[in-house]
Amino acid sequence: MNTAGSTDGSFQLPEEIVEICDLAKRIVQKELMPLEQEFLLHPGHAFGIKETTNLRRVFGDDITEHLIKISKDTGLWHLMVPEEHGGSGLSMLAQVAILEQFNYTAVPFPFANVGNILYQCKGDQIDRFLTPVIEGDMTTCFAQTEPNAGSDPGGMMQTNAVKDGDHWVLNGTKMWISGAAESDMIMVQAVTDVEKRQRGGITMFMVTKDNPGMQVEEPGIKTWLGPHASQYIVNFDNCRVPEADVLGEVGNGFRLAQRWLTIHDRLLRGPFALGKMQRALDLSIDWAKQRVTFGKPLAARQAIQWQIVDMFIDLQALRALTYQMAARADAGEDIRTEAGMVKLTSMIWGARTLDQAIQIHGAMGESLELPLTLFYRYLRHGQIGGGANEIQRMLIARKLLRD
Numbered sequence: 001m002n003t004a005g006s007t008d009g010s011f012q013l014p015e016e017i018v019e020i021c022d023l024a025k026r027i028v029q030k031e032l033m034p035l036e037q038e039f040l041l042h043p044g045h046a047f048g049i050k051e052t053t054n055l056r057r058v059f060g061d062d063i064t065e066h067l068i069k070i071s072k073d074t075g076l077w078h079l080m081v082p083e084e085h086g087g088s089g090l091s092m093l094a095q096v097a098i099l100e101q102f103n104y105t106a107v108p109f110p111f112a113n114v115g116n117i118l119y120q121c122k123g124d125q126i127d128r129f130l131t132p133v134i135e136g137d138m139t140t141c142f143a144q145t146e147p148n149a150g151s152d153p154g155g156m157m158q159t160n161a162v163k164d165g166d167h168w169v170l171n172g173t174k175m176w177i178s179g180a181a182e183s184d185m186i187m188v189q190a191v192t193d194v195e196k197r198q199r200g201g202i203t204m205f206m207v208t209k210d211n212p213g214m215q216v217e218e219p220g221i222k223t224w225l226g227p228h229a230s231q232y233i234v235n236f237d238n239c240r241v242p243e244a245d246v247l248g249e250v251g252n253g254f255r256l257a258q259r260w261l262t263i264h265d266r267l268l269r270g271p272f273a274l275g276k277m278q279r280a281l282d283l284s285i286d287w288a289k290q291r292v293t294f295g296k297p298l299a300a301r302q303a304i305q306w307q308i309v310d311m312f313i314d315l316q317a318l319r320a321l322t323y324q325m326a327a328r329a330d331a332g333e334d335i336r337t338e339a340g341m342v343k344l345t346s347m348i349w350g351a352r353t354l355d356q357a358i359q360i361h362g363a364m365g366e367s368l369e370l371p372l373t374l375f376y377r378y379l380r381h382g383q384i385g386g387g388a389n390e391i392q393r394m395l396i397a398r399k400l401l402r403d
């Protein structure tokens with residue numbers, strides 16, 4: 001492996017990955033950063049919806065199409081799509097390093113946003129579900145959580161599906177579903193065997209938006225993550241789903257969900273935090289050099305220097321951990337537990353880095369013209385969403401104590 005280059009000297013990356021990271025950095029500086037102020041101050045942006053939906057709401061069609069074109073022309077659109085589905089074939093390490101660059105700004109860059117559950121599509125599901133999502137013509141979201149089933153979905157899930165001829169009939173309520181109102185179809189888990197539950201008794205269904213048995217409650221649940229609500233309650237009332245719309249095998253839905261969460265909600269939280277932490281560090285260094293109090297710049301004060309040093313150490317340590325785990329995933333290792341370590345540390349270290357950056361900036365840190373508070377909220381949220389800190393610790397402890 002040619003390890004001549006690296007993005008910042010903290011981790012040796014192959015030259016070809018560094019080149020794509022440089023391309024990503026140029027796009028961020030030239031195309032996205034000039035849009036950031038407008039994005040941050042716009043009442044339409046939301047957390048947890050697809051990048052293209054967010055862009056269209058804030059900037060309209062012209063800018064969104066312009067960014068999609070850049071993404072498709074450069075091949076970045078297919079960054080996370082496997083080669084056998086027309087994707088880039090880039091390693092997980094490359095994906096992580098490139099995504100880090102795009103997380104330097106609050107303005108989302110459009111990618112083909114395909115939950116890996118969809119690669120289970122077979123037969124005509126490929127044309128109906130997978131291909132339109134890869135091409136960006138349709139969007140999906142993921143429905144696991146319920147009013148009484150968050151950390152323990154396998155044990156507590158109530159939504160159930162019963163076979164009736166060549167259909168399944170779903171009943172129950174999902175809650176906190178990001179992008180449910182904005183998506184064309186929803187990947188829903190339901191209990192199909194109460195005895196087996198997460199061990200072969202939960203199935204994944206694709207339910208399309210036009211299904212009369214599914215109702216998304218609007219306007220959604222308001223949170224501190226964005227001015228526009230984007231998490232929803234979704235009700236299933238005798239919702240009839242053709243058996244042809246089961247994703248994967250009957251009874252295998254919980255395993256598919258866990259596999260998806262390992263990559264999307266655990267490992268990829270690493271670059272999600274890294275870009276934001278790098279930005280917080282850069283902004284803090286600039287601010288500390290120019291802001292003068294009591295006759296000296298903040299950068300001359302040891303109390304400020306130490307905060308900046310701590311931010312730098314968190315960033316470098318997280319980068320080393322994340323890149324290493326991505327490389328181990330590329331080597332075919334089972335990194336389920338390690339991905340949990342990346343999620344836990346990226347969200348805790350990320351939030352504390354942003355907290356320090358806000359403190360160094362004083363009042364400016366609280367201004368919505370800077371991305372600091374938004375980044376802080378995103379990273380603090382990550383200590384709950386997608387499996388809270390305690391659940392990651394529980395999974396890591398299980399492995400440590402078992403081994």
Ligand SMILES: Cc1cc2nc3c(=O)[nH]c(=O)nc-3n(C[C@H](O)[C@H](O)[C@H](O)COP(=O)(O)OP(=O)(O)OC[C@H]3O[C@@H](n4cnc5c(N)ncnc54)[C@H](O)[C@@H]3O)c2cc1C
Pocket residue numbers: 047048141142143144145149150151152175176177178179223225231381384385386387388389390391
């Ligand atoms: C903004 C947002 C977006 C979301 N998007 C989605 C989505 O798109 N799809 C989806 O399915 N879900 C989504 N969720 C739900 C999210 O994944 C859950 O909220 C999360 O898993 C935690 O579940 P809970 O809120 O029910 O917490 P609970 O399970 O009620 O837990 C409460 C607290 O107790 C802790 N705890 C629980 N059990 C233990 C234990 N055994 N030992 C020690 N501590 C414990 C937890 O870690 C947590 O801190 C979203 C949530 C939010 C806020």
